[in-house]
Amino acid sequence: xxxxxxxxxxxxxxxxxxxxxxxxxxxxxxxxxxxxxxxxxxxxxxxxxxxxxxxxxxxxxxxxxxxxxxxxxxxxxxxxxxxxxxxxxxxxxxxxxxxxxxxxxxxxxxxxxxxxxxxxxxxxxxxxxxxxxxxxxxxxxxxxxxxxxxxxxxxxxxxxxxxxxxxxxxxxxxxxxxxxxxxxxxxxxxxxxxxxxxxxxxxxxxxxxxxxxxxxxxxxxxxxxxxxxxxxxxxxxxxxxxxxxxxxxxxxxxxxxxxxxxxxxxxxxxxxxxxxxxxxxxxxxxxxxxxxxxxxxxxxxxxxxxxxxxxxxxxxxxxxxxxxxxxxxxxxxxxxxxxxxxxxxxxxxxxxxxxxxxxxxxxxxxxxxxxxxxxxxxxxxxxxxxxxxxxxxxxxxxxxxxxxxxxxxxxxxxxxxxxxxxxxxx
Numbered sequence: 188x189x190x191x192x193x194x195x196x197x198x199x200x201x202x203x204x205x206x207x208x209x210x211x212x213x214x215x216x217x218x219x220x221x222x223x224x225x226x227x228x229x230x231x232x233x234x235x236x237x238x239x240x241x242x243x244x245x246x247x248x249x250x251x252x253x254x255x256x257x258x259x260x261x262x263x264x265x266x267x268x269x270x271x272x273x274x275x276x277x278x279x280x281x282x283x284x285x286x287x288x289x290x291x292x293x294x295x296x297x298x299x300x301x302x303x304x305x306x307x308x309x310x311x312x313x314x315x316x317x318x319x320x321x322x323x324x325x326x327x328x329x330x331x332x333x334x335x336x337x338x339x340x341x342x343x344x345x346x347x348x349x350x351x352x353x354x355x356x357x358x359x360x361x362x363x364x365x366x367x368x369x370x371x372x373x374x375x376x377x378x379x380x381x382x383x384x385x386x387x388x389x390x391x392x393x394x395x396x397x398x399x400x401x402x403x404x405x406x407x408x409x410x411x412x413x414x415x416x417x418x419x420x421x422x423x424x425x426x427x428x429x430x431x432x433x434x435x436x437x438x439x440x441x442x443x444x445x446x447x448x449x450x451x452x453x454x455x456x457x458x459x460x461x462x463x464x465x466x467x468x469x470x471x472x473x474x475x476x477x478x479x480x481x482x483x484x485x486x487x488x489x490x491x492x493x494x495x496x497x498x499x500x501x502x503x504x505x506x507x508x509x510x511x512x513x514x515x516x517x518x519x520x521x522x523x524x525x526x527x528x529x530x531x532x533x534x535x536x537x538x539x540x541x542x543x544x545x546x547x548x549x550x551x552x553x554x555x556x557x558x559x560x561x562x563x564x565x566x567x568x569x570x571x572x573x574x575x576x577x578x579x580x581x582x583x584x585x586x587x588x589x590x591x592x593x594x595x596x597x598x599x600x601x602x603x604x605x606x607x608x609x610x611x612x613x
Contacts, residue, residue, distance in 0.1 A: 209254060209255050209476075210254070210339050210476060211252070211253070211254045211339070211340055211341075211342065211474075211476050211477050211479065212252070212253040212254070212337040212338055212339055212340055213250070213251065213252055213253075213337065213338070213340040213342075213372035213384045213385060214250075214251045214253075214333040214334060214335070214336035214337035214338065214384065215248070215249065215250050215251070215333050215336060215384055215385040215422065215423040215425075216248075216249050216329045216330070216332035216333040216336060216423075217246050217247060217248045217249065217329055217423055218246065218247045218325040218326070218328060218329045219244045219245070219246060220245045220246060220247055220264070220265070220321075220322050220325055221241065221244045221245045221404070222300065222315070222318050222404075225237070225238050225239070225240075225241065225404060226300050226315045226318060227300065227301055227313035227314075227315070228297075228298050228299055228300055228301070228399055228404050229267050229297075229299070229300070229301035229302075229303065229305065229313070229399070230267065230297035230298065230395065230398045230399040231267070231297070231586075232303075232305055232494075232498070232566075232586055233305060234305075234307060234313065235300075235301045235305070235313035235314075235399075236399040236402060237402070238298075238402045238403055238404045239402045239403070240402070240403050240404070241403060241404040241405060242397070242403050242404070242405040242410075242450050242453075243405050243406050243410035243411075243450075243453075244406065244410065245265040245266075245296075245299055245404070245405075245406050246263075246264075246265050246406065246413070247262065247263070247264050247265075247322070247325055247326045247329050248262070248263045248264075248329070248413075248423060248424075248425040249261070249262045249326075249329040249330045249332070249333040250262075250333065250372075250385045250387060250423070250425050251284070251330065251333040251334050251336075251337060252372075252479055252526065253337055253479070254476075254477075254478065254479040255479075257288075257479050257480065257481055258283065258284050258285075258288060258334075259284070259288045259289075259290070259479065259481045259524060260281070260284050260288065260289045260290065260330050260333065260334075261290050261292075261387065261425070261427065261558075262289065262290065262291045262292065262326060262329070262330060263292050263293070263294060263425045263426055263427055264291070264292070264293050264294070264322070264326065265293075265294050265296050265299055265406040265409055265410075266293045266294065266295075266296060266299045266300070266302045267293060267295060267296065267297060267299060267301070267302065267303070267564075268293045268295065268302060268303060268560055268564025269291055269292070269293045269302055269560070269564060270302065270303060270502075270504060270505070270563060270564060271519060271520075271562060271563045272504050272505045272506070273302060273319060273322070273323055273504065274289075274291040274326075274562065274563075276323045277289075277291070277323050277324075277326040277327045277330070278291075278327075280323075280324065280327035280331075281327050281330045281331060281334075282331060282334070283331075283334050284330070284334065287483050287520060287522075288481050288483075288522075289330065290522050290524075290533055290558060290561055290562060291326070291561065291562060292427050292428065292533070292558050292559070292560055292561035292562075293428070293560045293561075293564055294394055294406065294407075294409045294426050294427075294428060295393060295394055295395075295428050295431070295537075295559075295560055296394045296395075296405070296406050296407045296409060297393070297394065297395035297397070297398045297399060297407065298395075298397045298398060298399060298401070298403060298404055298405040298406075298407055299404065299405075299406070300314070300315060300318055300319075300404070301313050301314045301315075302314070302319060302322075302504065303498065303502060303504060303564075304316075304502035304503045304504035304505075305498060305502065306497070306498065306501040306502055306503075310501050312502065312503055314502075314503060314504060316503060316504070319504065338374055338376070338377060338379060338384070339374070339375045339376045339377070340372040340373060340374055340375050340384055341372070341373050341375045341473050341474060341475050341476075341477075342370065342371070342372050342373075342473070342474045342477045342526065342527050342612075343369075343370075343371045343373075343468050343471040343472070343473055343474070344368075344369070344370050344371075344468075344471060344474070344477075344526065344527050344528050344529040344554055344612065345368070345369050345467050345468045345471040345554065346366055346367070346368045346369075346467070346529075346553070346554045346555065346556070347366065347367060347466075347467035348365045348366055348367070349365055349366070349367040349390060349460060349463040349464070349467070350365075350463060351459050351463065352438045352456075352459070353365075353390075353392065353437070353438060353456055353459055353460055353463070354390075354391070354392040354431075354435055354436065354437060354438050355435070355436070355438045355440070356433075356434060356435050356436075356540065357434040357435075357436050358433060358434050358579050358580075362435075362540055362541075363391060363431075363435040363540050364391050364429065364430065364435075364540055364543055364544060364547075366390075367388065367389065367390045367460070367463060367464055367467055368388075368389035368390070368429075368529065368554065368555070368556040369386065369387065369388055369389070369464045369465075369467050369468035369471075370385075370386070370387040370389075370468075370526060370529060370556075371383065371385070371386045371387070371420075371468050371471075372384040372385050372422075373473075375475070382421055382422065383420045383421045383422030384422050384423070385422050385423045385424070385425060386416050386420060386422060386423075386424050386425070386464070386465070386468070387424075387425045387426075387427060388412065388416070388424065388425070388426050388427070388460065388461070388464045389426075389427045389428075389429055389556045389557070389558065390426075390428070390429060390460060390464075391428065391429035391430050391431035391435050391540070391543065391557075391559070392408075392428070392431050392435055392436060392437055393431055393434070393435060393436040393437060394406070394407035394408045394409050394428075394437065395407065395436060395437065396408055396437050396439055396447075396448055396449075396452050396453045396456065397448060397449070397450070397453065398448070400448070401448065401449070403450075405450070405453070407453055408437060408453045408456045408457040408460070409426050409457065410453065410457065411453055411454045411456075411457030411458050411461070412424065412426055412457035412458070412460050412461045413425075413426070413457075414457075415457060415458045415461035415462065416461045416464065416465065419461070419465060420465065424461070427556075427558045427559075427561070428558070428559045428560055429534075429543060429556075429557045429558070429559050430534060430537075430538040430539065430540055430542060430543025430544075430546075430557050430559055431537060431540075431559060432536070432537035432538050432539040432540070432542075432559075432567045432568060432569075432583065433537070433539040433540070433567060433569070433573075433580065433583045434583070435540060437452075437456050438456070439452050439456075472613040473613070474527045474528070474612045474613045477526060477527030477528075477612050478525060478527065478610070478611055478612065479524075479525070479526060480523075480524065480525035480607065480608060480610075481522065481523070481524050481525075482522070482523050482603060482606075482607055483520050483521060483522040483523065483603075484520070484521060484599060484602070484603060485518055485519070485520055485521075486518065486519055486520075486521050486535075486595065486596065486599045487516050487517070487518045487595075488516060488517050488518075488519070488565065488588050488589070488591070488592050488595055488596075489515065489516050489588070489589055489591060490514050490515060490516055490517055490588050490589060491588065491589030491590070491591075492585070492586075492587060492588055492589055494585065494586075495514075495565075495566065495586075495587075495588055496513075496514045496515075499512075499514045499517070500512065500514055517563075517565065517588070519535040519562055519563040519565070520533075520535075520562045520563075521533050521534075521535065521562070521596070521599060521600055521603065522558075522561075522562065523600075523603040523604065523607050525552075525607065525608065525609075525610040525611075526610070527610065527611075527612030527613070528552065528553070528554050528610050528611070528612035528613065529552060529554040529555075529556055529610060529612075530550050530551055530552035530554065530555055530556065530604075530610045531556040531557070531558055532546060532550065532555075532556075532557055532558070532600050532603070532604070533557075533558045533559075533561040533562055534557055534558065534559045534560070534561060534568065534596065534600075535560075535561065535562050535563035535564065535565050535568075535596075536559070536560060536563065536564055536565040536566055536567065536568045536588075536592075537559060537560065537564075537566065537567045537568060538557070538559060538567075538568040538593070538596070539567065539568065539569055539570070539573060539583075539593070541570065541573070542568060542569075542570060542593050542596070542597060543557055545597060546597060546600060546601065549601050549604060550604055551604055551607070551609040551610065552609070552610045554610075565587075565588055565592070566586045566587050566588060567583040567584075567586055567587040568587065568588075568592050568593050568596055569583060569584065569587055569590070569592065569593050570593040570594060570597075571590045571591060571593065571594055573593075574587070574589075574590035574593075575590070
């Protein structure tokens, strides 16, 4: 009788241990990365600008997800872009997550310190390398803390049209994707039960209301977005940009033909985007134990642009290793995630809206998410049909790798879709 009782207890505990191991968990953490003293800020390729003030803090925000043996980190940094040179250094300092499962994206704020180290014709740069070294450590620390904060959670996912005056396409008003994707994790047990852990907002726009012209270091509209969400539902907010290339930007237009490029407009648009994200996710069904899947592949892009080659080769951010490379091509990682019913594809740059629309249409879900400027930030990504096609696209053509980038990305990203399981969830 004792043997049977012991066996039954053993089976029960084995079952409970197995069930707990397959429980969906989420954790979050952030780091403030506002430099102690003002340093040059960058809004694109060219000479950085020395700011005279700051408005709001810059952040690194880390969202870690786990189910069974799968663990993934989604990281956002308030910056124009975050090259893999920097991201890979942080990945080496993160314990407990495979490097290929750490997705690092930039909000694309145009009023943050230069992380590219854009060199001028003499090779000089305005990048503060000590500041970037410090950010590398802060990023790893944020992810490691988010891992330590993992707890059982439920998930809500939703995609819907964000209404109101948020974004438009500077080149063609209506050529942008108004859909906003939202992921929201809530603690499902313990002392934090019912409390929001994280709310992720995925939307395509340029956070360049202030830009460099105002000479103000700032997270731009992302700062008010974070504050609004956190004040309303608690937890941590995180913003991941989408296919905002050519030229989807904040709709700051005034009736008199001018633009409202000030902090009050950052508050208006950031708050509106936050409110719309919360509205979209509010009535989404709760997935008590969502599935989690992560895969990736390395993609090679030819670099036909001599200016881009010069930047890659001469940026001090890359270190001495770049000096021995010819940069006729670059290689980067593209990830696919299934999180409950949602599916995510990463984009290593600024894909034009038509690429975003096409890829979303081909994804295996009713809830497609695109994380732009993630894992790398290789400028604009155009289709070969758009590349150099007409005068309006001259700038984005000059700041892209080449005419085949879009087609290669679409082909390789959709291979991940066809080779991966379809998302399941409520």
